Amino acid sequence: MQFKDYYSVLGVEPNAGDAEIKSAYRRLARKYHPDVSKEAGAEDKFKALNEAYEALRDPARRKAYDQLRAGGYRPGDEVPPAGFGGGQGGFDFDEVFAGGGAGGGFSDFFESLFRRQGGGGPGPQASARAQGMGDTRARLAVSLENAHRGDSVRIGIDGKSFDVRVPRGVRPGQVIRLARQGARGGDLLLEVEYAAHPQFEVDGRNIIYTLPVAPWEAALGATVSVPTLGGRVELKIPQGSEAGRKLRLRGRGLPGPGGAAAGDQLVELEVQAPPPRADGQREAYEKLRDAFAADWRRD
Structure with missing residues (x-):
């Protein structure tokens, strides 16, 4: 490797x-x-x-x-x-691996290091330990999309494959029990954790997303497409928005238990100035500089 x-x-x-x-x-x-x-x-x-x-x-x-x-x-x-x-x-x-992570498909090096005796096909993996009277306990990392939709996923544990239904809105720390699938005929207990996500963070049932916006979008307002766990939606950025402002997409977070209301998605604005890559863009920045007084910070 x-x-x-x-x-x-x-x-x-x-x-x-x-x-x-x-x-x-x-x-x-x-x-x-x-x-x-x-x-x-x-x-x-x-x-x-x-x-x-x-x-x-x-x-x-x-x-x-x-x-x-x-x-x-x-x-x-x-x-x-x-x-x-x-x-x-x-x-x-074998005691430290906690799931397939953000999307799976990891290299042989990763597999050999963290799944020394694992395997069992694609998708999330888990490392199991026998507990007490034959029950086996393992950690299962699921994607936020899995938790949002309530998908079935295939996992591999010590060479065996299992299809596991992930309950919609499942929370970290919850345990999924697979009857008689553990060691010596006991149950397999899968403790859920969320896999790392490249775009979203989790706060309870709310989803946090950082949206890069250009200075003119923040100053003049704009409508932009943003990702959510349920697909992309249009978000209106109000005129005069500042960096750090949070906009709320109601009901776009993780589902609540038993049909309870879903959380929200909070979109935090991160104002970024694109670097000028052509003469015309540099001239546009110079005109913008000249259009504002030197004391704009005081204003």
């Missing part, structure tokens, strides 16, 4: 804090998301970002990766089988 430097993929130093790693991931994921990027190879870069973030966002997974990285491997170096699992000071990788 070829070693991957997940820190380089995200453009951060190995000693980066969790907030810095998260910020780098969100910035790059927005840049290379297949729905918006026109750059060549954007889809592959997006997948690489997802894999790197899944490896580093969880403290136990990051510790496991750092233990391997400490061996002096460089990107592209072949990692012998002994480099995984037993070569890492007895660290039990």
Whole structure:
């Protein structure tokens, strides 16, 4: 297996804090998301970002990766089988993997490092531990889209495949029970967690989305298309909006239990000035500068 430097993929130093790693991931994921990027190879870069973030966002997974990285491997170096699992000071990788992450399709390197004995087909994966009288407990990462729709997903645990119905509006910490699918005839207990998402954050049942807007959109108002868990919708940006303003899309969050009202999607405006890439654009910026007084900050 070829070693991957997940820190380089995200453009951060190995000693980066969790907030810095998260910020780098969100910035790059927005840049290379297949729905918006026109750059060549954007889809592959997006997948690489997802894999790197899944490896580093969880403290136990990051510790496991750092233990391997400490061996002096460089990107592209072949990692012998002994480099995984037993070569890492007895660290039990089977105890740390928590799901398929943002979209699945991870590399053989990721699979070998975090799913040493896993497998069982595409989709979310989980690592299982026998509990008590034969019940088996595992963690299951589901996408926000899965939680919003209430899909069935296929998971692999220790070489077995299962089709699991994800309840609509499922919350982290809830347990899905598969009767008689655990060790020694016991039940399989799947504790739900949300996989990292390149665009959205979760606050209760509300979804948080950061929308980049141009200065003229914020100043003059505009109608723009924004993604939601249920598909894209048109959002009206009021005239005179400022950076940090939050607009609410009612009912566009995660569903409530038992038919209760869904949460909302909160769209936070992030005003960005596109860099001038042509003479005409630079001239437009110069005219804008001249049109406003030098003391506009005081105003």
